Amino acid sequence: MLSILSSDVEIRQQVVVRIYKVKIGIYNEPRGGGIGGSECMMAVLAEALSQSHKVDFVHHRKNFCLERLAEQSGTNLSHVHPRYVAPEPFPAISAARPWRRYQAVRKWHATLSEPYDLFIASVHEIPPFCHAPKGVLVVLFPIYAFPYIVLQHDEARGDGYTLRERLAGGYHRREWAERLNTYEVTTAISQFSKVWTKRLWGAESQVVYPPVDTRFEVANKFNLILSVGRFAIEGEGHTKKQAEMLTAFSTLRHSGFSNWNYFCAGGLGNSPRHYAYFDELSRIGAECEANVIANVARNELKQLYEKSKIFWHAAGYGEDEDVHPELTEHFGISTVEAMAAGCVPIVINRGGQREIVQHGVSGFLWDTLDELKEYTLTVARDEQLRERMSLAARRRAQDFSREKFVESFFELLQPFYNNL
Numbered sequence: 001m002l003s004i005l006s007s008d009v010e011i012r013q014q015v016v017v018r019i020y021k022v023k024i025g026i027y028n029e030p031r032g033g034g035i036g037g038s039e040c041m042m043a044v045l046a047e048a049l050s051q052s053h054k055v056d057f058v059h060h061r062k063n064f065c066l067e068r069l070a071e072q073s074g075t076n077l078s079h080v081h082p083r084y085v086a087p088e089p090f091p092a093i094s095a096a097r098p099w100r101r102y103q104a105v106r107k108w109h110a111t112l113s114e115p116y117d118l119f120i121a122s123v124h125e126i127p128p129f130c131h132a133p134k135g136v137l138v139v140l141f142p143i144y145a146f147p148y149i150v151l152q153h154d155e156a157r158g159d160g161y162t163l164r165e166r167l168a169g170g171y172h173r174r175e176w177a178e179r180l181n182t183y184e185v186t187t188a189i190s191q192f193s194k195v196w197t198k199r200l201w202g203a204e205s206q207v208v209y210p211p212v213d214t215r216f217e218v219a220n221k222f223n224l225i226l227s228v229g230r231f232a233i234e235g236e237g238h239t240k241k242q243a244e245m246l247t248a249f250s251t252l253r254h255s256g257f258s259n260w261n262y263f264c265a266g267g268l269g270n271s272p273r274h275y276a277y278f279d280e281l282s283r284i285g286a287e288c289e290a291n292v293i294a295n296v297a298r299n300e301l302k303q304l305y306e307k308s309k310i311f312w313h314a315a316g317y318g319e320d321e322d323v324h325p326e327l328t329e330h331f332g333i334s335t336v337e338a339m340a341a342g343c344v345p346i347v348i349n350r351g352g353q354r355e356i357v358q359h360g361v362s363g364f365l366w367d368t369l370d371e372l373k374e375y376t377l378t379v380a381r382d383e384q385l386r387e388r389m390s391l392a393a394r395r396r397a398q399d400f401s402r403e404k405f406v407e408s409f410f411e412l413l414q415p416f417y418n419n420l
Helices: 009-019 037-049 066-073 098-113 163-181 191-201 242-254 272-287 298-307 333-340 369-381 383-400 402-419
Strands: 023-028 054-059 080-084 118-123 134-139 185-188 224-228 261-266 291-294 310-313 344-348 364-366
Touching (some): 224 298, 242 369, 261 272, 333 344
Parallel strands (some): 023 054
């Protein structure tokens, strides 16, 4: 295997000579909210590829700051160039003049990917057409069903779809298939995402787990519970259920759990709705003496991980996973980071969390808030158990390191080298 992480200098030099200065576009689809797992994953990939290539970070956020992404992700992006592209002006699905729309969409997507030798797209929604010679699709999670037809249809009419709507549906099935087929390789970030990519889009994929920063010091632990996740509002995909975790901690507090503290940390967007949501969480936190903190500097967050004994995660709580799988955690980067720092994860038994935590060995998986509180008390009251699980969590986290991600991704790209 040719890998940029290989200790064999000669092989590494051969790879650099072969693919030096390939122009690569790394496209991050999400448009709103703070910096999350998808942005950090693409940052790690951009850092690795920029060592030998010309790399653009393609995005749709007017207020995007590459320096902040580098700081939040713990990466060096000094050789990466940000490229803003306005969001697609065409609806993903439309019943109006689909064939004319097809030409317009293809032309717009060409401006997105045509400048590159290799285009890597990280998406939730149906991907853009890839106009680069080579394309790799990274499916975070397939939000829409394939084909997901949103048409001007009044269910109350009771007469089904019109002929025009049925023709539009046939067109969109074809367009979606064509979009997917413009990528040579499709990957998913977890087995959970892989299953749903097949079920919703009919597409096969390879699992490449996201990169996780596992570089943590062994430090003195305190009676701290930590949760980390974007302060996402409704409409931004899955929320992290911070209010539910704060309520659970409040219950523990009032039942005598007074010598423990809770830090609820995460990235916060800059819209009025984000600020209002954060203010509400801060109010709940103040009532139970929890600390609700936003946009913490990376070095401070790492210290919180290192000092905390227990890690909580609740994304997907109260949701029907079979009906709304998109509302669960599709992998769980923050969970792995916590484990790498020696926190015992006590996380919801949903989505990608099951692939990370070995129940009863490196942490606990819960289904109800009562179980969350029960497992928390079990770990808090048994220091030997906590230390044993903490060590197992550190070991497990290394299976999802940044080095393993880069190795896996470069192995995936190896067949492209001779053809670029």
